[in-house]
Amino acid sequence: MALWTSADAALATNGRATRPFAVTGISIDSRSVVPGDLFVALKDVRDGHDFVADALKKGAAAALVSHVPEGCTEADPLLIVADVLEGLQALGAAGRARTKARVIAVTGSVGKTSTKEMLRAVLAPQGKVHAAEASFNNHWGVPITLARLPEDADFAVVEIGMNHPGEIAPLARLTRPHAALITTVAAAHLEAFESLAGIAREKATVFEGLVPGGTAVLPTGLEGTPILRAAAQAQGAEIVTFGPEPGSDYVLKSATISGDATIVQAESASGPLLFKVMTPGKHFATNALGVLAIAAAVGADPALVALDLALWRPPAGRGSRERIWLDLIDEAQSFDLFDDAFNANPTSLEAALEVLAGQRPRDGVGRVHHGRRVAILGDMLELGPEQVALHVAMARHPALAQVDLVHAAGPLMRHLYEALPREQRGEWYASAPELVARAPHLVDAGDVVLVKGSKGSKVSLVVDALRKLGQPGAADAFRGKE
Structure with a gap:
């Protein structure tokens, strides 16, 4: 079933369709276009008009544009509007109205x-x-x-x-x-x-x-x-x-x-x-x-x-929990990972630390014998003039006292790191990519690990590195047994 016909879309946007079309989806990324999509040529870091020809070759049913792009002609299925973003907004308004x-x-x-x-x-x-x-x-x-x-x-x-x-x-x-x-x-x-x-x-x-x-x-x-x-x-x-x-x-x-x-x-x-x-x-x-x-x-x-x-389960990067198995034979050789790496501010970090504080690590299975609560933290961004004080204040949060080890990345998170008791300090680096290289040394079997930071801190790279510590095939072998 068509989402938009050329006639309906042209009426909604006050645009002109170069030929009849019907679309079943909408995309703004030519790399993820699927057959039937309307490709919307927005301007951001790059001008979407540069990718219209590629999108049509991949099966896009039409493109929303402000002019005929290079590599295209009026024989192609185009919806031409005065401004692409305004055209998209008009299409959204029409979608809501109907x-x-x-x-x-x-x-x-x-x-x-x-x-x-x-x-x-x-x-x-x-x-x-x-x-x-x-x-x-x-x-x-x-x-x-x-x-x-x-x-x-x-x-x-x-x-x-x-x-x-x-x-x-x-x-x-x-x-x-x-x-x-x-x-x-x-x-x-x-x-x-x-x-x-x-x-x-x-x-x-x-x-x-x-x-x-x-x-x-x-x-x-x-x-x-x-x-x-x-x-x-x-x-x-x-x-x-x-x-x-x-x-x-x-x-x-x-x-x-x-x-x-x-x-x-x-x-x-x-x-x-x-x-x-x-x-x-x-x-x-x-x-x-x-x-x-x-x-x-x-x-x-x-x-x-x-x-x-x-x-319901949390989406990836927003508190989802998974088990990472380090051994194909011994399922006890594993740690639990909370992926909360998409966003961070003082309120969400407090909530994540409270969850971590309530977890029970497993003793006697790792190199250090004692299972630990481990927090791997990246900078909380966009906090304004009080950003340093807000990071320091987090070091005094009661839930953090229940965390055995804190690794950190970023110039702001260094302030929290340095405000911790020495025995709680793990490793600190100026950026998340530097912490990635240390992934095998940050955690151990039996640990419960939280990774938390603003998206811009790139601590999601640490999540990826920790996942790669898992043995291929172990999840299928052990899933349902933990």
């Missing part, structure tokens, strides 16, 4: 992508769900998500992010959600905002996009909660709250880590709630409560949602 789906917007300083994926998992058993890929949450990611929205979807989940003031409101107005969820407000992107209050005000602009009578789902117990509430009230939204504060519509009573799961007890107007999230972490429990609240707001059955939260 759908009957209940649309959810998700934003917040921490947990946007994980929460979006939670919603995908719990809504899927109750209808056809369309959700953003990866972290498609910016000025091109949101319109792509909406342009890809099938007409027959029952639910749509759109992630909205920001780095600077003024970014969320236009994307929210484009999305026009029936319900909008703010996961939390925390110290992230502080270099672009003067305070947490400034971040809260920006996050709250997501409510400006709500359809009339829409629902604002917001967290309680935060410094920024009054700002979020006032913004929702200003839009005339129905307000639903979640969090630890008594009086919240969904009150988190307890979150107990049990092995690889978190058992959540909560209370709502309909009575007590007991459910399981299949990954450790109180922050995941809080996000799950927000998921329950917003799913109910768009008409999903909350009882089924609570049951289906167990279907």
